[in-house]
Amino acid sequence: MIMTSGLAIVTGASSGIGAEIARQLSARGQPVLAIGRRAHRLEELSAQAGAAGHAPIHPLELDVTTEGAALRVRDRARELGGAAWLVNNAGTTRLGPFLEGDPAALAMLVRLNCESVVALCAAIVPDLVARGGGRVLNVASLAAFQPTPGHAVYGATKAFVLSLSESLAVELEGTGVTVTALCPGPVTTEIFDVGAPGVPRRKLPFELTAEGCAAYAIAAAERGNVVAIPTALSKATAQLSRILPRAALRRLSARIGLSVLGYGARARGVRG
Numbered sequence: 001m002i003m004t005s006g007l008a009i010v011t012g013a014s015s016g017i018g019a020e021i022a023r024q025l026s027a028r029g030q031p032v033l034a035i036g037r038r039a040h041r042l043e044e045l046s047a048q049a050g051a052a053g054h055a056p057i058h059p060l061e062l063d064v065t066t067e068g069a070a071l072r073v074r075d076r077a078r079e080l081g082g083a084a085w086l087v088n089n090a091g092t093t094r095l096g097p098f099l100e101g102d103p104a105a106l107a108m109l110v111r112l113n114c115e116s117v118v119a120l121c122a123a124i125v126p127d128l129v130a131r132g133g134g135r136v137l138n139v140a141s142l143a144a145f146q147p148t149p150g151h152a153v154y155g156a157t158k159a160f161v162l163s164l165s166e167s168l169a170v171e172l173e174g175t176g177v178t179v180t181a182l183c184p185g186p187v188t189t190e191i192f193d194v195g196a197p198g199v200p201r202r203k204l205p206f207e208l209t210a211e212g213c214a215a216y217a218i219a220a221a222e223r224g225n226v227v228a229i230p231t232a233l234s235k236a237t238a239q240l241s242r243i244l245p246r247a248a249l250r251r252l253s254a255r256i257g258l259s260v261l262g263y264g265a266r267a268r269g270v271r272g
């Protein structure tokens with residue numbers, strides 16, 4: 001029997017998609033361990049859940065890139081009765097040509113978007129297997145399907161998350177634990193301000209809301225879908241990586257990738 005109710009660990013729950021996943025899981029009766037560095041945001045989320053009579057949201061102020069972070073999460077989850085869901089959502093981006101990037105910031109991007117996901121899966125998945133089932137929801141991106149000149153490290157980290165998730169999904173078959181890689185296109189959140197401060201960007205008509213993205217993600221994880229791509233437009237975009245020759249794909253991505261995210265031509269900073 002697959003047990004999918006019970007505590008949900010959600011990283012990056014202080015804003016955007018993670019905050020919405022935490023809210024929606026709590027609203028449907030699942031307690032949440034909500035993780036992020038901005039404690040006040042997590043406290044607000046927790047207070048809102050309490051006021052609404054939803055399942056508790058337990059804040060945990062934590063930088064998931066720090067040494068021992070995954071074990072702290074595991075220990076806190078065990079104190080709260082044990083995890084049934086692990087949502088690896090914390091992540092960010094860095095816009096700009098690779099050679100103009102701060103090497104330390106780019107290394108930190110890998111640490112956050114990739115290494116913390118590995119550490120948390122390694123720490124938590126054994127507990128899910130031991131309890132006979134659970135859900136792992138790793139937030140990748142549509143950026144996982146092609147090279148992303150102009151935000152090269154970001155795309156590479158998301159390709160990593162997609163690959164890791166698909167491999168884990170196969171390795172965990174028969175354990176009751178499913179693994180889902182969520183691959184959204186643009187979603188209206190703070191990520192664009194954080195990852196590209198000062199770079200002008202226009203909001204796009206086809207952007208998903210964090211609410212819509214979270215609802216889609218929860219349903220996909222519940223069904224045990226391994227690769228979950230919201231919206232028909234995003235599914236079609238992901239298909240391009242299968243049909244186009246690699247050379248054409250990377251050229252197309254260099255030419256229009258950042259415009260598709262709402263940035264102007266000047267933001268590309270790469271030759272198309």
Ligand SMILES: NC(=O)C1=CN([C@@H]2O[C@H](COP(=O)(O)OP(=O)(O)OC[C@H]3O[C@@H](n4cnc5c(N)ncnc54)[C@H](OP(=O)(O)O)[C@@H]3O)[C@@H](O)[C@H]2O)C=CC1
Nearest residue numbers: 012014015016017036037038063064091186187189190191
């Ligand atoms: N928005 C979009 O268009 C898309 C986003 N994604 C992915 O969705 C995920 C969520 O992003 P989104 O909601 O958009 O962006 P936000 O910037 O709104 O949220 C990012 C979250 O990650 C948390 N976070 C960042 N660094 C750390 C850290 N070191 N330790 C713990 N938590 C951290 C932030 O919390 P705090 O600062 O408090 O630590 C915040 O809660 C990311 O993995 C992103 O790559 C994928 C496709 C599209």
Ligand SMILES: CC(=O)[C@H](N)C(=O)O
Nearest residue numbers: 141142143184185186
């Ligand atoms: C911020 C994102 O992940 C966006 N979906 C992208 O494709 O780069």
